[in-house]
Amino acid sequence: MEFACNFVYVPPPPKDSQQAFKRSALLPPVSWARPLRAPPPPPVEVKAAGESKVVGELPDKSQRQERTGSTSVFYDNVDLGQKYPTRKTALLPPHLRPAASGQPSPHDDVDSQSSWHADKTPNLPGGLNGNGPGQAIPSAPRLPPRPFMRNMPEYVVLLPTSSTTEKPLLCPPPATSPPASTEDKGPLPGNPNVILVSLGKLLSEKVQHTQGKPTSCSQCGAVLDCNYDNLLQTNGCSFCESSERSSAPSAGLQHGLFVLRPAQKLLSASQPLLIFCIDISASMSITSQVSAGTQILHRSRLEFVQEAVLLCVQKLSKQQPDTPVGLITFNYEVTIHGYGDFPSRVLSEDELMDSRHLKMAASVSTIPPPLSNTKNFLEEQVKGLSAVGTTALGPAALVAITMASRHPGSKVIICTDGKANTTLGNLEVEDTDARTLLSSTIFYQELGEDAADQGVTVSVLSIEGTDCRLDELGRLADRTGGKVVIANPRMLQSEFEQIIENSTIATKCAVTLLLPKSMRMRGEKEAGHKAVRKVGNVHLEEEITFQFVASEPEGTSDLSCGTVSVQLQLRYMQKNGQMMLRVFTMTRNVTHDSSVALSSLSLPIIQLNSSQASAALAVRGRFLDARRESEQQMKLIEKVIEHNRSAEDRETYKEWVITMEPIYNNILNFTRAKSVVSDSQSLTDAGAALLYTMKQSNRKTIMIKNHQNLHSSPHWKQTKY
Numbered sequence: 001m002e003f004a005c006n007f008v009y010v011p012p013p014p015k016d017s018q019q020a021f022k023r024s025a026l027l028p029p030v031s032w033a034r035p036l037r038a039p040p041p042p043p044v045e046v047k048a049a050g051e052s053k054v055v056g057e058l059p060d061k062s063q064r065q066e067r068t069g070s071t072s073v074f075y076d077n078v079d080l081g082q083k084y085p086t087r088k089t090a091l092l093p094p095h096l097r098p099a100a101s102g103q104p105s106p107h108d109d110v111d112s113q114s115s116w117h118a119d120k121t122p123n124l125p126g127g128l129n130g131n132g133p134g135q136a137i138p139s140a141p142r143l144p145p146r147p148f149m150r151n152m153p154e155y156v157v158l159l160p161t162s163s164t165t166e167k168p169l170l171c172p173p174p175a176t177s178p179p180a181s182t183e184d185k186g187p188l189p190g191n192p193n194v195i196l197v198s199l200g201k202l203l204s205e206k207v208q209h210t211q212g213k214p215t216s217c218s219q220c221g222a223v224l225d226c227n228y229d230n231l232l233q234t235n236g237c238s239f240c241e242s243s244e245r246s247s248a249p250s251a252g253l254q255h256g257l258f259v260l261r262p263a264q265k266l267l268s269a270s271q272p273l274l275i276f277c278i279d280i281s282a283s284m285s286i287t288s289q290v291s292a293g294t295q296i297l298h299r300s301r302l303e304f305v306q307e308a309v310l311l312c313v314q315k316l317s318k319q320q321p322d323t324p325v326g327l328i329t330f331n332y333e334v335t336i337h338g339y340g341d342f343p344s345r346v347l348s349e350d351e352l353m354d355s356r357h358l359k360m361a362a363s364v365s366t367i368p369p370p371l372s373n374t375k376n377f378l379e380e381q382v383k384g385l386s387a388v389g390t391t392a393l394g395p396a397a398l399v400a401i402t403m404a405s406r407h408p409g410s411k412v413i414i415c416t417d418g419k420a421n422t423t424l425g426n427l428e429v430e431d432t433d434a435r436t437l438l439s440s441t442i443f444y445q446e447l448g449e450d451a452a453d454q455g456v457t458v459s460v461l462s463i464e465g466t467d468c469r470l471d472e473l474g475r476l477a478d479r480t481g482g483k484v485v486i487a488n489p490r491m492l493q494s495e496f497e498q499i500i501e502n503s504t505i506a507t508k509c510a511v512t513l514l515l516p517k518s519m520r521m522r523g524e525k526e527a528g529h530k531a532v533r534k535v536g537n538v539h540l541e542e543e544i545t546f547q548f549v550a551s552e553p554e555g556t557s558d559l560s561c562g563t564v565s566v567q568l569q570l571r572y573m574q575k576n577g578q579m580m581l582r583v584f585t586m587t588r589n590v591t592h593d594s595s596v597a598l599s600s601l602s603l604p605i606i607q608l609n610s611s612q613a614s615a616a617l618a619v620r621g622r623f624l625d626a627r628r629e630s631e632q633q634m635k636l637i638e639k640v641i642e643h644n645r646s647a648e649d650r651e652t653y654k655e656w657v658i659t660m661e662p663i664y665n666n667i668l669n670f671t672r673a674k675s676v677v678s679d680s681q682s683l684t685d686a687g688a689a690l691l692y693t694m695k696q697s698n699r700k701t702i703m704i705k706n707h708q709n710l711h712s713s714p715h716w717k718q719t720k721y
Contacts (some may be wrong), residue, residue, distance in 0.1 A: 190636030393427020408455030455507030
């Protein structure tokens with residue numbers, strides 16, 4: 001398991017604009033506190049020297065003492081004992097400003113006028129009071145709180161800056177922006193969170209088995225790193241966060257290889273089959289010119305196929321003589337060719353319309369012995385083929401797959417030059433009969449599922465210049481891990497050999513990827529934090545990719561811990577029938593910094609993921625989504641090249657863009673008229689072969705394809721990079 005980026009990239013949260021504000025008095029306060037007000041002293045008449053004086057009138061400045069009370073509104077977090085040289089009131093509406101004479105405003109709250117601070121007593125100027133000279137007037141008792149009291153509007157009061165204890169109640173934080181950086185800190189285009197799983201490498205490694213059975217979470221199925229009884233299941237793990245215990249959730253197992261089912265003796269002694277399923281309909285008699293030295297010959301398509309099969313048989317008899325090789329041919333009937341004392345079996349007419357009868361006939365047919373015993377019989381049968389009749393491709397594929405499924409790891413190679421036109425699996429009615437085409441589509445899809453479940457790989461080869469509806473037949477090959485090829489008649493032998501050499505190392509493979517709930521999968525059937533992908537048959541160089549992103553909108557808040565753990569589970573069956581489970585758990589740090597993610601990004605993994613994801617969408621008819629996906633990842637790759645300033649990356653990018661040209665600009669050149677089954681357009685044979693190849697590509701094959709396209713395309717200089 002490899003990460004395209006050494007970090008889990010999460011886009012930075014949007015910056016909220018923070019500005020000073022005034023809350024409406026009609027809205028309930030956020031955190032309201034009763035304002036405190038020191039009421040003015042009661043007027044006391046003092047007669048001195050025949051002159052009466054009202055205490056409420058302040059003396060001149062020389063005799064004035066500073067009050068601790070004030071008629072201005074301030075909040076309870078203000079130290080009332082602080083001495084201010086001047087007190088200014090700001091941001092108050094006119095009806096709340098204190099009267100010039102020091103008398104309370106008629107609009108002021110009655111309770112506010114009567115409330116006193118608990119620890120402060122106002123002093124009368126000149127030390128005069130009603131009880132006698134030099135005596136203080138006793139403070140009035142505080143009124144009890146009144147719930148029905150009218151709330152005061154929340155206004156910000158500006159106090160002198162010399163005070164260190166005064167803090168406005170509703171003062172918002174300053175709206176200061178961080179200093180500008182030379183690096184681009186904005187969100188990255190595309191998605192750098194890509195995981196590469198090299199299935200062929202992981203499943204072929206020799207690793208020591210882990211003792212016991214795996215301990216799994218009963219909620220999400222994560223394999224846990226626990227020290228107690230392995231037969232028990234736990235209810236809490238760090239992936240589903242469903243722990244009901246007081247202790248911390250269990251962490252995932254770092255690495256382990258478990259035996260879920262022991263080997264089966266019968267399977268360990270069997271050998272996978274190789275079955276050639278050859279079209280011998282009338283269209284295979286069409287000839288083409290071939291130059292042989294100074295002579296020009298005319299050879300039929302069937303003759304090219306016969307020559308390619310005979311050469312492969314001769315090579316296999318020397319290199320792999322223990323391989324059982326079978327032959328099935330089809331035109332208006334399906335023939336299971338025998339050998340030695342076992343005669344051939346011919347299925348025709350009504351038999352070709354009954355799926356159950358075809359499966360029964362294939363299951364009871366004799367499995368061919370190793371090639372070392374049947375080479376001469378096989379060569380005689382191949383040389384004696386002749387082209388005539390219609391194309392019963394559907395029944396022939398069903399018989400070949402059923403026969404091969406008796407030995408997991410077997411291969412079926414279908415070679416044809418035309419559309420299936422018999423009742424079962426008819427593909428020649430796409431423009432006239434929607435019901436028949438829909439039933440044929442379902443037929444090939446179910447056939448592919450059955451083949452994958454039984455460990456059979458199906459490859460489809462069509463001959464150049466023909467129309468075989470590879471968009472439908474390609475589903476059969478794609479689901480089983482086979483190839484979809486349009487071959488030149490002269491290149492059939494090399495195509496056969498490549499398929500034969502690409503051996504199957506495991507069958508019935510299912511890949512499970514688990515993320516924390518703060519993350520989710522992208523581009524999978526499951527939109528949650530868990531994805532299960534049925535791969536089926538695994539070949540030595542097979543690689544698959546996954547994308548994941550942060551959950552929205554609550555996902556980013558759960559990533560405060562700074563790390564994300566990812567668990568990969570591989571369930572598969574070996575050739576000997578042993579069922580295995582391999583587990584990996586890896587942890588990556590989370591970053592919001594775009595420059596950090598760009599510096600550690602692997603372009604080959606991003607390019608491979610873009611090719612696979614875009615092609616997977618296109619083969620399902622979602623051409624706009626495929627283009628959108630590829631364009632987003634292309635912008636990310638351009639960002640990486642701009643950041644790293646690598647000439648090698650720039651050259652690789654130009655090669656890759658040419659490979660992706662059908663997705664970007666020319667997808668319409670690979671589509672035919674709209675299908676009668678749905679509103680989506682179907683693919684031509686050339687488009688289907690190209691997109692299925694892209695979908696099954698790996699880093700090695702995509703680089704070879706890039707170099708081929710770069711040297712063959714004259715338009716690479718016009719590519720944007």
